Every structure is written in C-alpha cells, then in structure tokens.
Amino acid sequence: MEDRRLNSEDMPSRRSQELLEWGAMGFTVVLAGAAAATQQAILSAIAPLPLSLAVGLNLVSRKKLDDKFQALIAQKDAQIAELVASQGQQQSELGNLILALGQVGDRLEDVQQQVMQLNQGARDLHDYTRILDTEQKQIEEVLDCLRQIEKNTQVIQVDPSHAKAYYNRGLTHQRLGDAEAAILDYSEAIRINENYAKAYHNRGVARSTLGDRKGAVEDLRTAAKLFFEKGDISSYERARDLAKRIHEVGSIEQDEKEVPLEILFS
Known part of the structure; x- marks a missing residue:
C-alpha cells in the first residue's frame, strides 16, 4: 500500500513532467515553426539581395566603363585637336614656304x-x-694727215718746185x-713735172668724185x-679700165673710188 501511495504521490509530478515535456515539445515545435517561419521570412527578405547586388555591381561597372570610355574619348579628342593644330601649323608653314618661294621666284625674275x-x-x-676706237x-x-700736210707745206715753202711735196700733200687732202685741195696740189705737181703719171691718175679720180667726167677721163x-x-703695164691697165668705166657710167661712186696709186705702192 505504501508502494501504491508512493506511486499515487508520484503521479502529479509525472503528469507535470509530461505536461512540461509536451509543453516544451510544443514550445519547441512552435519555436521551430517560428524559427522556420522567421528563417523563411529572412530568406525571402534576403533572396533579392544577390540580384540587387548584381545590378548594383553592374551599374558600378558600367559607371567605371563609361568613365574610362569618356576618358578615352577625351584623350582621343585631345590627340585629334593636337593633330589638327599640328596640321594647321604645317599648312601655315607650307603656306609661308610657298609664299617665300613665290618671293624667291619674283626676286629671281x-x-x-x-x-x-x-x-x-x-x-x-x-x-x-x-665706236670710240674707230673714232680714235x-x-x-x-692728225697724221694734218702732220703730213704741215710737213709737205714746210718742204714746199723751202723748195716751191718740189713736185713730190705737192703730190704728197694732194694725196693727203x-x-x-x-x-678740191687735192686737185690744186696735183695740178702744181703736173705743172712742175708734166710726165707725173700718178698725179694725172689721182687728179682724174678727184675730178670724178666732183662730177667732172670729161676732165677725169682725160687725166x-x-x-x-x-x-x-714707162713699162708699168699693171698701172696702165688700171688707169685704162678706170677711164673706160667713168666714160661709160659717168662718175665713180663713193664706195667704188679708185684707191690712189701712191697708197698701193707705199
């Protein structure tokens, strides 16, 4: 009986214990359910995080790429501007060179x-x-002719019968x-020496230049x-041919005048 009492006395405690155990189990289930629900909620809450994070990272990457692209564009623009400036400078230098070449061409002309x-x-x-040499x-x-005239004049003053001096002075005239002066001197030489063939010849030439055809042919x-x-056949033929030409033509042209024999013989 004592054992039964003990068992009866232990029953509340066992029931309490069982209740406590069931309560604990239920609380555990509730907690588990709550935990499960909480975990699901947390998972639900954090489930979009990887997508958002990926989107954010993508945006960040695109921003960095845009920055790099803009920097690259700016760099290329700077290079293009520098190239354009260099080409402009080169064109300016080329234009200056062309201008300088044009000026050189003008200067060369x-x-x-x-x-x-x-x-x-x-x-x-x-x-x-x-011309000056010719004139000189x-x-x-x-001047030489004037000196010759003066020289022969002095000879004539000393010896008025010097036929050669008259002839030489007439030749110089x-x-x-x-x-006219030459004819006067040749005539004086002939007056002094009536066989002076050269004086007759040159007086005939002088008369021809003055248009005295008859006097020229006779001389x-x-x-x-x-x-x-005298046996001077060459001078004979020369005087004969000249007399014939004057007789036929009428006079001796200035560029066809017979050269005085004294010049030929000197």
Missing part, C-alpha cells in the same frame, strides 16, 4: 632682268667702245676727202699713156 639689262649694257658699252683711229688718221687716159711708156 628681277635678277634675271637685271642680268639681261647688264648684258645689254655690256653690249652697248662694247659697241660704244668699238679716225682722229689719229686725221684726198685722204681727208678734200678733193686717166694721159696717166695710162705715161704708165705704158
């Missing part, structure tokens, strides 16, 4: 014109120098183109006769 002018000036100077020779020849025929008598 000026130099060529100056060279042509200098060459023309040199040719003119050469021609002028040649003519002046020297005139003829060289100077003074036919040349007389000269031809005297040359023939």
